[in-house]
Amino acid sequence: MGLSQRVLTLYDQPMWDSIEQQRFALQHCDDCATVRYPPGPICPHCLSLAASWKPLSGRATILSWVVFHRQYFDDFPPPYNSVAVQIAEGPIVVSNLIGDEPDGSWIGAEVEFVYRRQGERMQHAVRLLRSGPVAGGSDQTAP
Amino acid sequence: MAERDLAKVAAVVGVGHSDWIGDHARVRAGGKPHDSNGYGAVAFREALADAGIDRSEIDGLIVGPTTSYERIGELLGLNVRWGGQADAMLGIIEACMAIRSGLAEVVALVYGNDQRSAAISYGGAEAMGGNMFLSYVYHAPWGFTSQGALYAMMFRRYMELEGLTEAELGEVAVAQRLAASKNPNALMRKPITVEDYLNSAYICEPLHLFDYCLINDGGVALIVAEAGRAKRMSARSVPIHGVGRSDLNAGATSLEPRLFDYYRPAQQQAAEQVFAMAGAGPSEMSALQVYDSFSCHIPLALEGYGYCRTGEAGRFMREHGISLAKGLPVNTSGGHLSESYMQGWNHQVEAVRQMRGECGARQVPDCRFVHYSSDVAGKAVSIIYGK
Numbered sequence: 081m082g083l084s085q086r087v088l089t090l091y092d093q094p095m096w097d098s099i100e101q102q103r104f105a106l107q108h109c110d111d112c113a114t115v116r117y118p119p120g121p122i123c124p125h126c127l128s129l130a131a132s133w134k135p136l137s138g139r140a141t142i143l144s145w146v147v148f149h150r151q152y153f154d155d156f157p158p159p160y161n162s163v164a165v166q167i168a169e170g171p172i173v174v175s176n177l178i179g180d181e182p183d184g185s186w187i188g189a190e191v192e193f194v195y196r197r198q199g200e201r202m203q204h205a206v207r208l209l210r211s212g213p214v215a216g217g218s219d220q221t222a223p
Numbered sequence: 224m225a226e227r228d229l230a231k232v233a234a235v236v237g238v239g240h241s242d243w244i245g246d247h248a249r250v251r252a253g254g255k256p257h258d259s260n261g262y263g264a265v266a267f268r269e270a271l272a273d274a275g276i277d278r279s280e281i282d283g284l285i286v287g288p289t290t291s292y293e294r295i296g297e298l299l300g301l302n303v304r305w306g307g308q309a310d311a312m313l314g315i316i317e318a319c320m321a322i323r324s325g326l327a328e329v330v331a332l333v334y335g336n337d338q339r340s341a342a343i344s345y346g347g348a349e350a351m352g353g354n355m356f357l358s359y360v361y362h363a364p365w366g367f368t369s370q371g372a373l374y375a376m377m378f379r380r381y382m383e384l385e386g387l388t389e390a391e392l393g394e395v396a397v398a399q400r401l402a403a404s405k406n407p408n409a410l411m412r413k414p415i416t417v418e419d420y421l422n423s424a425y426i427c428e429p430l431h432l433f434d435y436c437l438i439n440d441g442g443v444a445l446i447v448a449e450a451g452r453a454k455r456m457s458a459r460s461v462p463i464h465g466v467g468r469s470d471l472n473a474g475a476t477s478l479e480p481r482l483f484d485y486y487r488p489a490q491q492q493a494a495e496q497v498f499a500m501a502g503a504g505p506s507e508m509s510a511l512q513v514y515d516s517f518s519c520h521i522p523l524a525l526e527g528y529g530y531c532r533t534g535e536a537g538r539f540m541r542e543h544g545i546s547l548a549k550g551l552p553v554n555t556s557g558g559h560l561s562e563s564y565m566q567g568w569n570h571q572v573e574a575v576r577q578m579r580g581e582c583g584a585r586q587v588p589d590c591r592f593v594h595y596s597s598d599v600a601g602k603a604v605s606i607i608y609g610k
């Protein structure tokens with residue numbers, strides 16, 4: 081089966097270094113301030129090559145969640161959750177919710193990034209700040 | 224635009240596939256009837272016989288993913304003046320384009336996949352496809368893997384925001400199993416109920432076992448010819464009336480087009496193109512075939528292609544119906560969930576057979592148009608078959 085593994089390109093390494101230091105950082109475009117996730121060589125918004133690594137606020141909102149009932153990795157025995165959160169800086173990041181779970185729908189719940197060991201590596205998870213209302217409706221769109 | 228479009232430029236003259244049921248039984252018993260090349264070769268022989276033409280008439284070749292273009296051409300003894308590699312949906316569009324431009328007149332499309340006997344894995348540490356779709360592997364550190372999980376994440380949000388229930392989603396698996404029960408080529412033929420669906424295990428919640436496609440070995444081949452020549456070749460040729468395509472790439476790995484838009488903008492653009500080219504709209508389609516690696520493709524396609532209003536797919540499936548028994552017949556062969564997982568190729572075979580009126584107990588009466596759509600990873604492709 082095997083252990084879960086990171087994708088570690090040239091551009092991903094600084095992000096994982098920041099997570100190891102428990103200060104999750106992403107590239108901010110020097111020209112238009114768009115935050116890149118996954119990290120990469122160019123800003124998809126303005127095509128600028130210039131970017132600076134800056135720590136994130138650590139705040140995010142849950143957009144969706146799943147619960148795995150089948151085992152895919154030796155280091156992830158089911159059941160476990162994965163959540164898609166929109167970070168305050170814009171992009172969507174997949175993580176795991178640890179600790180308390182919202183009652184009912186998880187969508188709209190506000191969370192903060194925390195850090196935990198997954199085998200050899202440090203990685204982020206999220207923890208509930210407070211649960212929020214289900215946002216939007218059928219015309220929910222990207223910000 | 225009209226004189227440049229691809230409407231009725233080409234027609235399918237032959238369809239063929241391997242023995243899905245027999246090979247599945249042999250594989251489950253530990254056998255290995257063929258590799259991917261072998262399944263493709265078996266399907267090609269069937270398609271050639273179905274078309275009733277000689278191999279020498281073929282002057283174009285498209286080979287599906289998983290096998291080598293040159294090796295398939297070598298095995299089938301095909302020297303051609305035009306060729307390439309493409310999936311089912313794009314292969315048909317490319318064949319139409321080649322025929323329109325005069326680069327080829329009779330194109331064979333060949334696909335084979337030994338994914339079951341080769342134990343191809345669609346999730347976990349050996350997940351395939353990461354070199355093509357970064358989202359398939361990027362989120363693995365958080366245990367988030369498998370294409371099913373990507374669709375579960377997407378559709379959970381849809382269900383929560385639009386109020387579609389698990390029982391309504393279950394209508395898809397139930398309708399397609401009903402179709403499969405009338406299809407002698409389908410792997411899963413025992414009818415199920417919504418209750419059976421709700422009682423089935425979750426794989427990646429909210430998706431149940433019955434929301435997932437099968438994994439089986441097999442091959443499919445199609446022969447597409449210039450429309451005039453197709454008519455002379457076969458009395459059963461099925462013209463392609465329209466094609467459409469629209470791809471979402473921006474934000475793909477961070478899941479933005481999935482979670483914010485459910486890929487709807489791509490489907491709407493493909494719909495506009497394909498219906499305009501065919502000169503017909505959703506209400507004129509006799510049946511709909513949807514690429515269904517997971518059941519939730521169906522409600523999203525119903526909305527994206529305008530069969531129902533945005534946010535109303537759950538009610539449409541429950542009240543109007545999506546089965547051979549009631550409403551709009553969707554995936555009339557059983558699709559990937561219940562017939563065979565041939566990555567969109569078997570849907571083309573079914574569309575052609577429905578247009579020809581060869582489907583026996585599952586035949587949709589008075590078939591005028593059959594619409595095919597796929598939205599794999601936000602790449603929407605659409606084809607309309609007609610008379």
Ligand SMILES: [Zn+2]
Nearest residue numbers: 109112123126
């Ligand atoms: Zn920029």
